Amino acid sequence: MSGGKQRLPEFEALRALSIILLMALHSDIFSKQVYGFEFGPISHFVGAFLLGSFFFLAGYFQEASMQKHVDTFSYFKSKFIRIFPPYWLALAMFTVVMGYSLKRLDLAVYLLGAQFIFSPAYVKPLLTLWYLSVVMGYYILFWFLAKWIKPGLWLGLWSAVFFFAAYGLHKLTGLFDGRFFEYYFIFLAGLYFARFQQAREFLFNLNFMAHV
Numbered sequence: 001m002s003g004g005k006q007r008l009p010e011f012e013a014l015r016a017l018s019i020i021l022l023m024a025l026h027s028d029i030f031s032k033q034v035y036g037f038e039f040g041p042i043s044h045f046v047g048a049f050l051l052g053s054f055f056f057l058a059g060y061f062q063e064a065s066m067q068k069h070v071d072t073f074s075y076f077k078s079k080f081i082r083i084f085p086p087y088w089l090a091l092a093m094f095t096v097v098m099g100y101s102l103k104r105l106d107l108a109v110y111l112l113g114a115q116f117i118f119s120p121a122y123v124k125p126l127l128t129l130w131y132l133s134v135v136m137g138y139y140i141l142f143w144f145l146a147k148w149i150k151p152g153l154w155l156g157l158w159s160a161v162f163f164f165a166a167y168g169l170h171k172l173t174g175l176f177d178g179r180f181f182e183y184y185f186i187f188l189a190g191l192y193f194a195r196f197q198q199a200r201e202f203l204f205n206l207n208f209m210a211h212v
Helices: 009-026 040-068 072-097 104-112 129-148 152-173 178-182 184-195 197-204
Strands: none
Touching: 009 040, 040 072, 040 129, 040 184, 072 104, 072 129, 129 152, 129 178, 129 184, 152 178, 152 184, 178 184
8 A cells, every 4th residue: 555655645644733732731721711712622623633542643654653563462462562662751751750650460461562551440541541541452452453354334333343242341341442432443544544545535626615
């Protein structure tokens, strides 16, 4: 797939915009007032947009990665090297530098990146680390689904079946972070967008300003 081998300027622009908004959001700039106008309510929309963008891009590049790494070992090796070392470093910063305390079981769950299953009902939640855990969960789940279910329609149907089964388990037991469901189909949309090249090229060629 050409989208997996070369950088798409549209996605680079989306990623750059999301990173800029992320820095602005964490700089507390939205707590300011300008001539009495409060920016606080806007921060909720900005946060939803940038997180949705990150999950969409993660889904897109997972599909590209699966087409590049056809064997299972190569795929998971690439994901492990990309995610776990910086993730463990961030976890060490939280627990050692910032002084967040974790029980032995909680620490084991976090070391495995499995808090998206057990937090917040069974393990102590930590800020920001939930994102990487949910992404890792998506990588594993959708690798199995996309690997064994090739037709796009069936992939969507089985993804929906797993979603509702996991959500039912969540309501009964408290397992799974609620944000796992919030961004589930956004990640899947990114995967679909990478898979169907003709649809992607059609959308990229649309000129929304042509009739303005």
